Amino acid sequence: MIYLQLLWSFIQIGLFSIGGGYAAMPLIQHQVIDIHGWLTLSEFSDIMTISQMTPGPIAINSATFVGIRIAGIPGALVATVGCVLPSSIIVSILAFIYYRFKGLDAVQSVLRGLRPAVVAMIATAALSLTAMALCNSDSFTSDVNVLNAIILVAALLILRIFKLNPIIVMAGSGVAGLIAGLL
Amino acid sequence: MDKDNKERKYLKLFLTTFEISAFTFGGGYVIIPLMRKTFVGKLGWIEDNEMLDLTAIAQSAPGPIAVNAAILVGFKTGGIPGALLAILGAVLPPFIIISIISFFYQAFRDNKYVSLVMSGMSAGVAAVVIDAVISMAADVFKLKKVLPVIMMFIAFILVQFFDVNIILVIIAAGIVGYIDYKARRKG
Structure with a gap:
């Protein structure tokens, strides 16, 4: 019974969170705290903090965490499956439609139109990630973390000039942060 | 494509999405430059414009952007089985990591070394996305x-x-x- 509840709750979270992690957060809070009381507010804020510190979507992280808390590893599996089930079906259908019709002139024209907007959208994400790294806030403030500014510029130069694998650059930045912090 | 080649492609798809997902810190968009670098640049399985189209779909559909992007790339590479493998690759790293951390999450959250690494990494993540934006914007100008x-x-x-x-x-x-x-x- 608890498995069905977990599954259904996270299906709803997966289905209605459109536009990334920040859209998912209030939905998760509603299901997990308000409706079922699976987590306390302070546990919820812990898992949100940990989500920022670990890779992966907030919804998947929460599904795993809540599932384990409520019903162990099987619970985590059920909640995670629920979370990705709606997008698996919907996105597979969209992928099919895209590859079926993308050759059409009219579809090409629509796609040509939206590509620059996608670049702009990723640019806004780049800005907020930069604000987060340098000022530890959603927007830029005068309180800049100089160490992170140096790491960011160095990492960017390495990426532009040497075309190094971004994963190595990210891991290297973490190591640089650790070493500089310990000195 | 012969069977051996196909199996190798599926395995590569799974391992690649797994690796990328393990480094998708800082939100769903971060997966886009990582996928672009690997699937467009290194493997050549996807075209540049196609990646932008897939990003638009991943963003507009319900569900986590990173998972959606993995489904799309997987579908292109290997149909429905490819999509399923990509979902598995994208979901397993956060699943494993949170499963382990859930047993000592308070210690993890408050650990000094972890937060130093995370802070430095956040700067690296920002650099990776800025790098991608520069390349993509240059393509638009071109x-x-x-x-x-x-x-x-x-x-x-x-x-x-x-x-x-x-x-x-x-x-x-x-x-x-x-x-x-x-x-x-x-x-």
């Missing part, structure tokens, strides 16, 4: 057409300064593209 450049700037201003919903901006941009096409055909 089209040598006025309309895409103007649309890119207007879309940026709308989202960044006026908090307009991104999905609305994407839809509007698609409509503008279609109107432009109709106008050209008439003219």
Whole structure:
């Protein structure tokens, strides 16, 4: 019974969170705290903090965490499956439609139109990630973390000039942060 | 494609999405430059423009962007089985990591070394996304057409300064593209 509840709750979270992690957060809070009381507010804020510190979507992280808390590893599996089930079906259908019709002139024209907007959208994400790294806030403030500014510029130069694998650059930045912090 | 080749491609797909997902720190968009680098650049399984289209779909569909992007790339590479393998690759790293951390999450959250690494990493993550934006914006300029450049700037201003919903901006941009096409055909 608890498995069905977990599954259904996270299906709803997966289905209605459109536009990334920040859209998912209030939905998760509603299901997990308000409706079922699976987590306390302070546990919820812990898992949100940990989500920022670990890779992966907030919804998947929460599904795993809540599932384990409520019903162990099987619970985590059920909640995670629920979370990705709606997008698996919907996105597979969209992928099919895209590859079926993308050759059409009219579809090409629509796609040509939206590509620059996608670049702009990723640019806004780049800005907020930069604000987060340098000022530890959603927007830029005068309180800049100089160490992170140096790491960011160095990492960017390495990426532009040497075309190094971004994963190595990210891991290297973490190591640089650790070493500089310990000195 | 013979069977051996196919199996190798599926395995590569799974391992690649797993590796990328394990490094998707800082939100769903981070997966886009990582996928672009690997699937467009290194493996050549996906074209540059196609990656932008897939990003628009991943953003506009329900569910985590990173998972959606993995499904799309997987579908392109290996149909439905490819999509399923990519989902597995994308979901397993956070699943494993959170499962382990859930037993000592308070210690993890408050650990000094962890937070030092995370802080440095956040700067690296920002650099990776900025790097991708520079390359992608350069591609838009290289089209040598006025309309895409103007649309890119207007879309940026709308989202960044006026908090307009991104999905609305994407839809509007698609409509503008279609109107432009109709106008050209008439003219």
